[in-house]
Each structure stands twice: as structure tokens, then as C-alpha cells.
Amino acid sequence: MAAQNQNDKKTTSSEEVFSKNTPSSMNTSPIDLGQIEVLQILNEHGEVDKGLEPDLSNEVLLDTYRAMVLGRAFDSRMMTMQRQGRMGTFAPNFGQEACIIGQVTSLTKNDWFAPSYRSFGAQIMRGWPLEHLMRLWAGFHDGFPPPKNVNDLPFSIVIGSHVLPAVGIGMGMNYKKKKDCVVVNYGDGASSQGAVSEALNFAAVYKAPVVFICENNGWAISTPTKKQRANQTFAAHGIAHGIPCIRVDGNDILAMMCATKEATDRARNGDGPTLIEAITYRMSLHTTADDPTVYRDEDEVKVWEARCPIKRFETFLTNKGLLDDDAIKETLESCEEEVIAARDKFYAMDPADPTEIFDHLYESVPKELQAQREEYLRRLREKGIDL
Numbered sequence: 001m002a003a004q005n006q007n008d009k010k011t012t013s014s015e016e017v018f019s020k021n022t023p024s025s026m027n028t029s030p031i032d033l034g035q036i037e038v039l040q041i042l043n044e045h046g047e048v049d050k051g052l053e054p055d056l057s058n059e060v061l062l063d064t065y066r067a068m069v070l071g072r073a074f075d076s077r078m079m080t081m082q083r084q085g086r087m088g089t090f091a092p093n094f095g096q097e098a099c100i101i102g103q104v105t106s107l108t109k110n111d112w113f114a115p116s117y118r119s120f121g122a123q124i125m126r127g128w129p130l131e132h133l134m135r136l137w138a139g140f141h142d143g144f145p146p147p148k149n150v151n152d153l154p155f156s157i158v159i160g161s162h163v164l165p166a167v168g169i170g171m172g173m174n175y176k177k178k179k180d181c182v183v184v185n186y187g188d189g190a191s192s193q194g195a196v197s198e199a200l201n202f203a204a205v206y207k208a209p210v211v212f213i214c215e216n217n218g219w220a221i222s223t224p225t226k227k228q229r230a231n232q233t234f235a236a237h238g239i240a241h242g243i244p245c246i247r248v249d250g251n252d253i254l255a256m257m258c259a260t261k262e263a264t265d266r267a268r269n270g271d272g273p274t275l276i277e278a279i280t281y282r283m284s285l286h287t288t289a290d291d292p293t294v295y296r297d298e299d300e301v302k303v304w305e306a307r308c309p310i311k312r313f314e315t316f317l318t319n320k321g322l323l324d325d326d327a328i329k330e331t332l333e334s335c336e337e338e339v340i341a342a343r344d345k346f347y348a349m350d351p352a353d354p355t356e357i358f359d360h361l362y363e364s365v366p367k368e369l370q371a372q373r374e375e376y377l378r379r380l381r382e383k384g385i386d387l
């Protein structure tokens, strides 16, 4: 695999993989950063590079496929629930399923995962019940803490702020001489936060066992990557900090799994952090509060539709004799049923007490906040809600 200062002939340059039909918002590599190559194992037609194909069992391949389909089924249902007024603001992950699932397939229960808000597919794999995630997105406080025995951080809405704590966890692992590691993801937009540079520097200097995944999905709300960073290669952040780095086709699940496996092995062996830039695309809106049609061209979205991570994996698995039309249909139906069952459980739960939003900032509530609490209760009573 390509990493800093290595020359693996099997990987290709970013131009070969992405120059064709690359949308204008995503100039790739205007500067020659020749050492940072793009790893792709499954091309957008689902054809595999035999020389790079990983040796994975049929069970792992099919479980990974189902995890991607389940993530998308969760996504679709949450969008519907939000539009029905039964869910809070939600950040979909359409089109980024390979990027997100491939990050966690090489983690064990002892490892840590520090996600951003678009990571629910991976959170499900890590052991978060779906109805727990629904509580979270509905804004109920009890949805935020990770379930018992799941070593994940709750995601932070403050962009990039979870990256430093993730490095702290990695440094703690070194201190305790553990062989575990941390995967932390953040977006192209988050990469501009000072805290992310600080985190990279700490991890590099202290050889923290951390895998940084920069999810370059083309946009930070309405800011395209070309306005985010003059050097379009987010992986170069690694070079600047002395961290081995690689760019990966983030819509290729096999490439994501291989890159993350190599990075987690390196971390466990005491060789410190790795930075993976996953090149993917946010197919849908930023959140349910956003309307991308006002700032981006639909033609751009069409280009990425052809690079669908689920479709290309389906083609690969079908060619391998592991899937057929019936199995594809059954997988989708069973994932939808699982999501519906979770939705019904979620609807049957008691809602949270809405006044809890006043409870968690101060040990004793200051009088100004107490006045707001009373005002809020008064307004709820006006609407016929008496707590």
C-alpha cells in the first residue's frame, strides 16, 4: 500500500482514478504530491484488482455488505421520520457507506472509535442499538452516552473538537502499555480547525496509536473543498506533521478496509499514527436543515451516483457468486425490518423531560437559567403540556 516515502507500483495516481469526470468543486492535486497515491481495489464498475484483493472470508464480506445496506436503510427511515416531524435534525450518510463502515472493520472491542456526526453506520457495527441512536438524534440526553462496553466517544457537534481527546486516549494506551488503538474521523471542513493540527502534532510526537480518517466528501455544508484548502490533498496534512499518509478511494469498501487494517496494525505495533484521506462524496443534504440545490450543481451529484459504494460492492459479490438478485432483495428487506422494529421500540419509549436541557451545564442552576426554565414551562402549559 502507498504510504509516505513508499513506492508501491500497484497503486495509482489520483489523476488516474479521479480526473475523469471530476466535478469542478473537487480539483484533485493541482500541486504534484507524487508520493501520495490513491488506493483503489474495486473500481466504479465493481471490477477488482486481483493483485490487491484482500483475503477475506465470505462471512466477513457478506457481513460488511449488510452493514452498508443497514446504514442506508437507517438513513432513509430517519429522513422520513424527520420529515414527518417525529425526529430531530439529522445528518445523512448517503453515498459514504464504504468510507464509514470500512473504518471500523479492523477494530476490536478494546479499541476506541471517536466518530463525527455522520458515522451511525459504524456506530451500529460497534454495538449501538438502533433505537439508542434514534434517541440521540431526537435530542434526548440519554441517547448520547455510548452503551455499556462500547468504547466509543459520543460525537461532538463542535467540529473537530473530538480529535484531540481521541489522541489523548491513544497516549493513555501507550502510557498503560496496551496494544490497542483509536480510530478518529473528521471532515474536510473540520481539517481547518486548529485543534485538528494540534491533535496531529501531539499524535506524531508521542507516537500515539491513532488512525486519523479525513472524510473528504467534497463539501463542508456549502463550502466546496477548493475553498477549504489551497492544496486539495488533505492527506498532505500528514506529511506536514511527519505522519505516514495515504489517499483512498473512499467509495471502495475493500480499499477502506485494507488501508485501515494496515494503519491499525501499525498503531498496535508501536509505530504511531497514520492519516488516511478517504475521497468520497456527500450525496444528500448536509443535514435536514440544509438545501444543497441552492449552492451545488445537480450534474456533480450524478457523477458520483455512478460511483455508488453499495452498487459496486454488490457487483463484486455477485461476480464472486456470493449474491444474486434474490439475496440482494432479502438483505434490503431484512435491514428495513430491523430499522422498523427499532423505530417502533423508539416510539414506544417515554419521551425525555424537555426541561433537561437546563440541567447539565451547571452543578446548581443560576437564577437567569432558572427564570428561562420557568418561562419555558409556562409556554409548554399554554400549549396544554403540563409536566
Ligand SMILES: Cc1ncc(C[n+]2csc(CCOP(=O)(O)OP(=O)(O)O)c2C)c(N)n1
Pocket (backbone or CB within 6 Å): 118, 157, 158, 159, 186, 187, 188, 189, 190, 191, 215, 217, 219, 220, 221, 282, 286
Ligand atoms: C466549531 C464549529 N464551527 C462551525 C460549525 C457549524 N458546522 C456544522 S457542520 C459544518 C461543516 C463540517 O464539514 P466537514 O468537516 O467537511 O464534515 P461533513 O459535514 O462534510 O461530514 C459546520 C461548519 C460547528 N458545528 N462547529
Ligand SMILES: [Mg+2]
Pocket (backbone or CB within 6 Å): 187, 188, 189, 215, 216, 217, 218, 219, 220, 221
Ligand atoms: Mg465535508
